[in-house]
Amino acid sequence: MINSELLKSFIAAADTGSFSAAARQLGRQQSTISSNIAKLEDELNIVLFDRKGKYPQVTEAGLALYDSAKLALNSAERFENSAALISAGSPVSLTIAFDEDLPLAPFMAWLQRIHKQYPIMQLKLVRKASTQIFDLVKNNQVDLALTPSLESNSSFYEFTAVGHIHYIFACGKQHPFRHKRHISNDDLATSTQLVATSMLDSQLVQTVAMSSQRWYCEGYDALLATLQANIGWAFLAVDHSAPLPEGIVTFTPEFSATQHSAQYDIIWPKNKILSDTERQLRDQLATVVANFSMNER
Template sequence: MIKPDLLKSFIASADCGSFSAAARVLGKHLTTVSGNVAKLEDDLGVMLFDREGKYPQLTEAGRNLYDGAKVAVESIERFQRNAQQLSIGIPATMMIAIDEELALQPFLSLLKTLQKNWPHLTLTILSLTPEEILQRVREQRIDLAITPTLEGNSQFYEFRAIGNCMIDIVCAQSHPLAKQRTISNDDLMAHTQIISPSTRSPAVLRESAKMSSSILESNGYHNFLSLIRAELGWGFLHRLNQQPIHDIVSIRPEFVQTQLQVQYDVIWQKNQPITEVHSFIIERIKHIFSNHAFE
């Protein structure tokens, strides 16, 4: 079996153009690097470098084997890194649930960082209602979840408050409500309201969550936006930032005197070990909410 150090000496020598430069990059003696390359050539039965000139030049065989050597070294290093992380308790898989009323976009940077820092970690991202999240946490099928604050003390989950999410009342730019300067409760009641079928409405909206006699139910952030854009009604939109959304406008009915908002928590199974990955995710989610809530 070819040792990784031999491949590393070969790659560095090819990249640097000389054995001495490769030795400096690798922090090894020149004789060690040149010896490793010679040993690799013996093991493979091919010449990797032409040494007749001032500087060694890759042979045709060396050029053909270079990319494969890099892939082999990267795979070995990834294997060793993954094994080390598993040995200190870093999980191999993680299931994260996000309240379906939230867009996934604000969390994409966090997911990319997780892939970079813990490449062995297999992530599953779910978009669920608060009821589904609670049930799956109870069944120990979710590791971390982002959900509106749940009332009462639970016997089966831990939580950490992470911040507030804005609630906007929105409709399509071409919807009749978008053209009105003042909007009364009667105006809202005269038009179809798009709501989530979830029975657990945020406390701040509980009294006014269902205002119209004409209701269209839809689950999920993107389904909600699609129905709004199609002029099928108006509704309450959960937003972590105030960036404009194409073809959608915010309206301010008379009953809304202050910015509506709802508290969110991260929850997880009671007695679940909290690793550095869990802590990193929780802190980054808290950072996302604190940075975006009222931009």
């Protein structure tokens, strides 16, 4: 395997047009650059530079190998960086679960940072109902998860409380509630309500389900699409720092004097020792949730 320092010297000399300029670019002595290129030529048994003139000229063979040299150097640097990350304790793979009733858009910038900061890490994103997420955590199939809080401490997971996520009363722009000035309890009770299927296995269904006419939607995207189709009204989790989703409006029933919200936790398997990377990602996710819910609409 060719030493990456030799490749760096060859590429720098080819790019700058002289051994002295390559030395300045790399912070080396000119003699080091000359020696490295000579070693590379010996290893390859190929003349890379014509040294007859005042400045060395890349030979045809050198030009033919230039692109391959850059690819080889980039691969070597990626290998070294990846090895350094693994050596420092960065996980090779990570599974993160999100409550399916939350929008993913507010978390995209955070996920992009993860991709940039940990390019070798294989990330698996899971979108499930909270009850399913708890089962996955219990079976050590999820490393970190964002879920609604349970009323009592669990025996199979650790957690960090990260704050409340607020919900709005929402309907489509063509729904009858859109232009109704006063919306009573009777109006809510006699109009189709869209309810997340995750609520079927939750005690919250008794407080969330306000209408006898219900459609159940699995996941945020299904709930949002059904709202946009003006089929019913719903409690909808929203990012208060961003505009409402297209085709959605909010309304305030007469009985509602307070903001509706749910407490959320970040959870992970009991007795799992989080790596430095996992602790950092947990804290970053907590900050995202805090920003997600800090501003009232």
